[in-house]
Amino acid sequence: MTKISTKTLIYAATITALGLSAYTVAPLIDPKNDPVYKNLDTSVKPGDNFFEYANGGWIKRNPIPAAYSSWGIGNEVGEEIRERLRKINEDAEKANAPKGSASQKIGDFYYSGLDTVTIEKEGIAPIQSELAMIDGIKNVQDILHVSAYLNTYGTRGIIGAGVGQDAKNSTKMMVHLRQSGLGLANRDYYFRTDARTTRIREDYRTKHLPAMLKLAGWNEQMATQGAESVFKIEKYLAENNRKLEDMRDPYRNYNKMSVAQLNQLTPEISWPVLFKDLELKAVDSVIVGQPEYYKAVNTALKTFGIDDWKAYLRWKVISTNASYLSKAIEDENFRFSGTVLSGRKEQLPRWKRVLDTENGIMGEILGQLFVKEYFPVQAKARYTQMVENVRIAFREHIEKLDWMSPQTKQKALTKLNAVHPKVGYPDHWKDFSTLVIDRKSYAGNVIRARHWAYLNSVNKLGKPVDHQEWNMTPQTYNANYSPSNNEITLPAAQFIIPGVKDADVDDAVVYGYAAASTIGHEITHGFDDQGRQFDAKGNLKAWWTPQDSAKFTQRAQLLVNQFNNQVVLDSLHINGKATLGENIADLGGIVIGLTAFEKTQQYKEGKPINGLTPLQRFFLGYALGWLGHTRNEALANQILTDVHSPGFLRVNVPFTDVPEFYTAFQIKPGDKMWVDPDKRVKIW
Structure with a gap:
C-alpha cells in the first residue's frame, strides 16, 4: 500500500x-x-x-522590470540565452583570435560596443560623410541618388527596395518596391485623434524631431524648422501608405510592371539610374506593392523644397544610427521610442544592448556556437518528429x-x-568572410554590417532560390x-x-x-x-x-x-x-x-x-x-x-x-468564457 x-x-x-x-x-x-x-x-x-x-x-x-515594455516567457528565455552568449563574447574578446575568424569578429564587435570612451569621442563622426552628402544636395536627382546610397547602408527613406521571391513564380528572385518613408510606426499615428495617439504625435513633432536634429549638428532654429519639414513630408507619405489590414491582400499588393511602366508611373524618377545607385543589376521588371505610394513620392519630389528634403534625410540618418552613437543621442532616442512609445523606464544594461545588436547583425556566427552547447541532438529529434x-x-x-x-x-x-x-x-551556415569587423568604431561596424547584409540580399537577384538559407x-x-x-x-x-x-x-x-x-x-x-x-x-x-x-x-x-x-x-x-x-x-x-x-x-x-x-x-x-x-x-x-x-x-x-476546453475545466453557461456551441468558430 x-x-x-x-x-x-x-x-x-x-x-x-x-x-x-x-x-x-x-x-x-x-x-x-x-x-x-x-x-x-x-x-x-x-x-x-x-x-x-x-x-x-x-x-x-x-x-515588468523598468528596462522593459513587457515581461514574459520570451524575456526569460532571452535572458538565459543572453547569459550564454555573453560568455561566448567575453571569451572571444580575450582570445586574440586570427583576423577574419568568427571569434575575432565576435570579440571585436563586442569590444567596440562597450568602448564608450571612443564612442563619446567620435560623436557624430561615423555619420559625418552621409550628412555631408545630404548637405550637398542641389536638385531632385541628388535627393534620389543620396536616398539610394543611404538605403544600401541600412537607412530606409522614401524608397522601400529589396529583393525577394516572385509571389506568382516562387523560383524567381525579383526586385520589390514597397511603401516606406515614415518615422512613426505606421500611418495611423499621423491621423488618429484619440488622446494617447495625439500625445505621442505631438511629442514626436515638437520635441523628438527638433532634439534629434540639434544633436545631428543643427542650431535650434534650423532644428525647429527642419522638424516641421520632416513631419509634413512624412504626413503626406502617410496619407498614401496603406492601412495595416490592407497590406494583407496578396493580390492587391502584387503589381508587376516593366521598368518602362514604372518610369511612366513616376516620371520624376529615372529608375535605371536609381537601380544602379541601389546596386541592383540587370533589372527588367519589378513588383510594386503599393503603386499609389510611389505616385505620391513622385509628387512629393516636386512639391517639397530641397531644404525640406535635406532635413528629412538628415533625420533618417540620425534616427537609424542613434543607438550606436553618443550617449546624448542614444538617450533622446530611448526617451521617445523606449519611454513615450513603449513605457520603458530605463535602458537595458549596455552589454545587453550591444549583444542584441550583434545578434541582429551576425547572429548565425553566434548561433553555431550556441547550438553546440545548448540544443542537443535528442531535442532536435523530438521536435522533428513532433512536426x-x-x-x-x-x-x-x-x-x-x-x-x-x-x-x-x-x-x-x-x-x-x-x-x-x-x-x-x-544545415548550412551563412558565410561572413567578407564582413570586416574591428575595434575602431562601434557605429562603423554596424554600418558596414548593414551594407554587407544589403549586398547579401540584392546579390540574390537573378539567382536560384536558396532553400537552405x-x-x-x-x-x-x-x-x-x-x-x-x-x-x-x-x-x-x-x-x-x-x-x-x-x-x-x-x-x-x-x-x-x-x-x-x-x-x-x-x-x-x-x-x-x-x-x-x-x-x-x-x-x-x-x-x-x-x-x-x-x-x-x-x-x-x-x-x-x-x-x-x-x-x-x-x-x-x-x-x-x-x-x-x-x-x-x-x-x-x-x-x-x-x-x-x-x-x-x-x-x-x-x-x-x-x-x-x-x-x-x-x-x-x-x-x-x-x-x-x-x-x-x-x-x-x-x-x-x-x-x-x-x-x-x-x-x-x-x-x-x-x-475540449469546456470539458477539461468544467466550464458551464454563466461562466465569463462560455460561448454557446452554435456561435463557436471552426475553420480547420
Whole structure:
C-alpha cells in the first residue's frame, strides 16, 4: 500500500476543491519545478479568465522590470540565452583570435560596443560623410541618388527596395518596391485623434524631431524648422501608405510592371539610374506593392523644397544610427521610442544592448556556437518528429471537414504534404568572410554590417532560390511560415522553457507549448486568409473552388467579429481583419496540436500530474507560450502596428471555440468564457 503524507492529502483536497481533477496517486513533478502548475493563480476561475488562471501566479511574482515594455516567457528565455552568449563574447574578446575568424569578429564587435570612451569621442563622426552628402544636395536627382546610397547602408527613406521571391513564380528572385518613408510606426499615428495617439504625435513633432536634429549638428532654429519639414513630408507619405489590414491582400499588393511602366508611373524618377545607385543589376521588371505610394513620392519630389528634403534625410540618418552613437543621442532616442512609445523606464544594461545588436547583425556566427552547447541532438529529434505528428493530425482535420469539397481537399493535402520544416538550426551556415569587423568604431561596424547584409540580399537577384538559407537565427525565440517556400522555420530557442531541461517536460505541456502554439500555428499559416492563396509550390494561385473559398471567408469573418469585439485599452479595439491570419493560426494550432497530443501515451493513460489531467496540462502548456504582461503604452502601439493580438487574447479567445476546453475545466453557461456551441468558430 502506498503511504500518502498529510501534506499530499491537503494538496489533493485543494486541487479537488478547485474542480481541476479528483485526486489519484500519480507521478508528481515537484510543484516548484512544474512549468505550468507553479504559474497558476487559483483565485481565478478557469472559466472566467483562463489566461489569468494559468499565468496569474507568475505575473504577480514578476513585475515588468523598468528596462522593459513587457515581461514574459520570451524575456526569460532571452535572458538565459543572453547569459550564454555573453560568455561566448567575453571569451572571444580575450582570445586574440586570427583576423577574419568568427571569434575575432565576435570579440571585436563586442569590444567596440562597450568602448564608450571612443564612442563619446567620435560623436557624430561615423555619420559625418552621409550628412555631408545630404548637405550637398542641389536638385531632385541628388535627393534620389543620396536616398539610394543611404538605403544600401541600412537607412530606409522614401524608397522601400529589396529583393525577394516572385509571389506568382516562387523560383524567381525579383526586385520589390514597397511603401516606406515614415518615422512613426505606421500611418495611423499621423491621423488618429484619440488622446494617447495625439500625445505621442505631438511629442514626436515638437520635441523628438527638433532634439534629434540639434544633436545631428543643427542650431535650434534650423532644428525647429527642419522638424516641421520632416513631419509634413512624412504626413503626406502617410496619407498614401496603406492601412495595416490592407497590406494583407496578396493580390492587391502584387503589381508587376516593366521598368518602362514604372518610369511612366513616376516620371520624376529615372529608375535605371536609381537601380544602379541601389546596386541592383540587370533589372527588367519589378513588383510594386503599393503603386499609389510611389505616385505620391513622385509628387512629393516636386512639391517639397530641397531644404525640406535635406532635413528629412538628415533625420533618417540620425534616427537609424542613434543607438550606436553618443550617449546624448542614444538617450533622446530611448526617451521617445523606449519611454513615450513603449513605457520603458530605463535602458537595458549596455552589454545587453550591444549583444542584441550583434545578434541582429551576425547572429548565425553566434548561433553555431550556441547550438553546440545548448540544443542537443535528442531535442532536435523530438521536435522533428513532433512536426510529423502535427502534420498527420492536420491531415485528419482536412479529410474530416464538412464544408470543403473533395477537389479542394486533395489540393490542400498536397500542399500540407509539401510543407518543408526547418528545425533547430541550419544545415548550412551563412558565410561572413567578407564582413570586416574591428575595434575602431562601434557605429562603423554596424554600418558596414548593414551594407554587407544589403549586398547579401540584392546579390540574390537573378539567382536560384536558396532553400537552405534561414531567415532566423537558432537563438531567436520565434518561428515563422514562408508562403513562397511553403516552409516553417522553428529555431532551437523557441522550444526552450526557462529553467527546465527539455527532457523533463511532459508531453502534455510540450504539445500545448510547442505543437499547438508553434508548430501547428506555423503550418496553419499555410492555410490562413493569406497563406491559403499560395499553392504547394509557393505560388500565388487560385487553387480553391469559388464555393469553398466563399465558405472559408464566411467562417473567417466570424473570427474577425470575435476579435473586433475585444477592447484592450481606452477606445482601442483589436483590428480583427488585420490580425486575422494570426488568429486563424492560433485556433488551428490549438485544435490540430490537440489531435496530435491525443495520440500520445500520456493522453491515453490519463494520469494527472500535480492534480492536473493531461488535457488540462495541454491547455496550460499552450497558455505558457503566451505567459507575460505588457505596459499600456506598448499595448497601444501593438494594437496600431502589429498583426498579432495581445497574448492574453491569443489564449482566451480561441479557447472559447474549442469544445475540449469546456470539458477539461468544467466550464458551464454563466461562466465569463462560455460561448454557446452554435456561435463557436471552426475553420480547420
